Amino acid sequence: MRVEPFALSLAEPLGTARGRMTERAGFVVALDLDGVVGVGEAAPLPDWTESLNACEAALTAVAAGIDEGREPGTYLSREDGDESDGDALHGAPAARHAVATAVLDAGARRAGEPLHERLTREYGTRSAAAVETVPVNATVGDGVPAETAEAAAEAVETGFGTVKLKIGARDAESDSERVAAVRDRCPSADLRADANGAWDGDTARRALAAFADDRVAYVEQPLPVDTTTDGEGQRHDLTAHASLRGGAVGIAPDESLAAGGEGLAPVHAALDAGAADAVVLKPMALGGPDRAVAAATAARQAGVTPVVTTTIDGALARATAVHVAAAIPDVPACGLATGGRMAEDLLPTDPAPVASGAVRVPDGPGIAGGTRWHDPTS
Ligand SMILES: O=C(O)CCC(=O)c1ccccc1C(=O)O
Ligand SMILES: [Mg+2]
Known part of the structure; x- marks a missing residue:
């Protein structure tokens, strides 16, 4: 799994009760699943997710585990968030977002379907519908x-x-x-x-x-x-x-x-x-x-x-x-x-x-x- 950092500035900062947001930083991950690459973004934000450093540490740990042969999906095994304590993505929602997205993206690309159709079928309440x-x-x-x-x-x-x-x-x-x-x-x-x-x-x-x-x-x-x-x-x-x-x-x-x-x-x-x-x-x-x-x-x-x-x-x-x-x-x-x-x-x-x-x-x-x-x- 590749992990690439990014930093993006906002042309139009957003004024909120918690101050002004002027920049967003994070990581893009790219994950090769049996020859089909899926990608996902981690954009951590203090107050909402882990810190940028914790996010990077989590993604680095997942990348190392995958290199050693661990199945990426096993990092995501429980969608209710009950990953075993101490696992790399526990307490790191932005990092988990990137890995989960990459796995889903690869699966959807392999099936030739848009991501929302896969999400609908697996986690939604209806069969896939055309939504424009x-x-x-x-x-x-x-x-x-x-x-x-x-x-x-x-x-x-x-x-x-x-x-x-x-x-x-x-x-x-x-x-x-x-x-x-x-x-x-x-x-x-x-x-x-x-x-x-x-x-x-x-x-x-x-x-x-x-x-x-x-x-x-x-x-x-x-x-x-x-x-x-x-x-x-x-x-x-x-x-x-x-x-x-x-x-x-x-x-x-x-x-x-x-x-x-x-x-x-x-x-x-x-x-x-x-x-x-x-x-x-x-x-x-x-x-x-x-x-x-x-x-x-x-x-x-x-x-x-x-x-x-x-x-x-x-x-x-x-x-x-x-x-x-x-x-x-x-x-x-x-x-x-x-x-x-x-x-x-x-x-x-x-x-x-x-x-x-x-x-x-x-x-x-x-x-x-x-x-x-x-x-x-x-
Ligand atoms: O919901 C929107 O219209 C934009 C997103 C937004 O307001 C937001 C953006 C960054 C962090 C927190 C928030 C928020 O909803 O509180
Ligand atoms: Mg809000």
């Missing part, structure tokens, strides 16, 4: 009300039906003004907001009441991650998010789904705790496209809406996430329109371009047909 596009939301970063409304209006003009606003970088009253300004300019857009854990319970209740007037569909991660548990073993952050539900504005855990356990355990905990109207599923943070589709299936069974987003990744992981979304029947608008922020990218052309508020699902074999990483001589 997936609806996506525009992502609008922090800014003063006029800027925010302008960016949202521009997105709606270019065809986005859904706009997601980053909030929580300023106080809740200022964010309510931003949301009101957007609603004013975009009367018929579907609106969402993402607090990235910036609020406490009282602030959240106040802000959610104000957002209801402006018909915000849901808020991602209103409260911070807190994996400590009460006497019954329930996580405090999940209980707290559950107590915010019931109003007009839905609650959509995001960071909480990447904390407090391996693999899908946090997703199941959030569903069991009744903490979610929607769940924000990031294949990179969950440890792979296989797990993300399995999480969506579990969410649907619990009556919870699955939404797929990236951690703002390179083109390979973005396209992988598009395949995940395509494997979910009637998926709502997903946070996959982030390619335009990149100043440079992993592929010369975007295999999953966005137009009119939808992303095109790649229809070649595997993730996106052939790339230079698929050519073992390059």
Whole structure:
């Protein structure tokens, strides 16, 4: 297995409650499975996944194990995340994402089918369906009300039906003004907001009441991650998010789904705790496209809406996430329109371009047909 580092700068940094994102770094892996090469991307992001160093260490260990004859699939054996303790990909979801994607990509390329068809069959709820596009939301970063409304209006003009606003970088009253300004300019857009854990319970209740007037569909991660548990073993952050539900504005855990356990355990905990109207599923943070589709299936069974987003990744992981979304029947608008922020990218052309508020699902074999990483001589 080859492991190649990358670093990509963002042309348009994203302002969030956790600061500004300006660069993404990670690794592309290329894995030869009986003569068919599959590729996958690891784009680790602190707060969501292991560190860049831990990711590299995990991938290096997997590469060494494969060189010694270990079967790549055995690193992924349990899709519920129960890999045996001490195994290389335990606690390294971004590294697992790369390896799982490469294995799936090689299998799909061998079968001559797009990745989403394989994901659908193996981890989804229906037989493979032809899916040409997936609806996506525009992502609008922090800014003063006029800027925010302008960016949202521009997105709606270019065809986005859904706009997601980053909030929580300023106080809740200022964010309510931003949301009101957007609603004013975009009367018929579907609106969402993402607090990235910036609020406490009282602030959240106040802000959610104000957002209801402006018909915000849901808020991602209103409260911070807190994996400590009460006497019954329930996580405090999940209980707290559950107590915010019931109003007009839905609650959509995001960071909480990447904390407090391996693999899908946090997703199941959030569903069991009744903490979610929607769940924000990031294949990179969950440890792979296989797990993300399995999480969506579990969410649907619990009556919870699955939404797929990236951690703002390179083109390979973005396209992988598009395949995940395509494997979910009637998926709502997903946070996959982030390619335009990149100043440079992993592929010369975007295999999953966005137009009119939808992303095109790649229809070649595997993730996106052939790339230079698929050519073992390059
Ligand atoms: O969902 C979107 O619209 C874009 C993705 C996004 O907001 C994001 C990007 C990187 C890291 C975290 C997040 C997040 O959803 O919190
Ligand atoms: Mg979020």
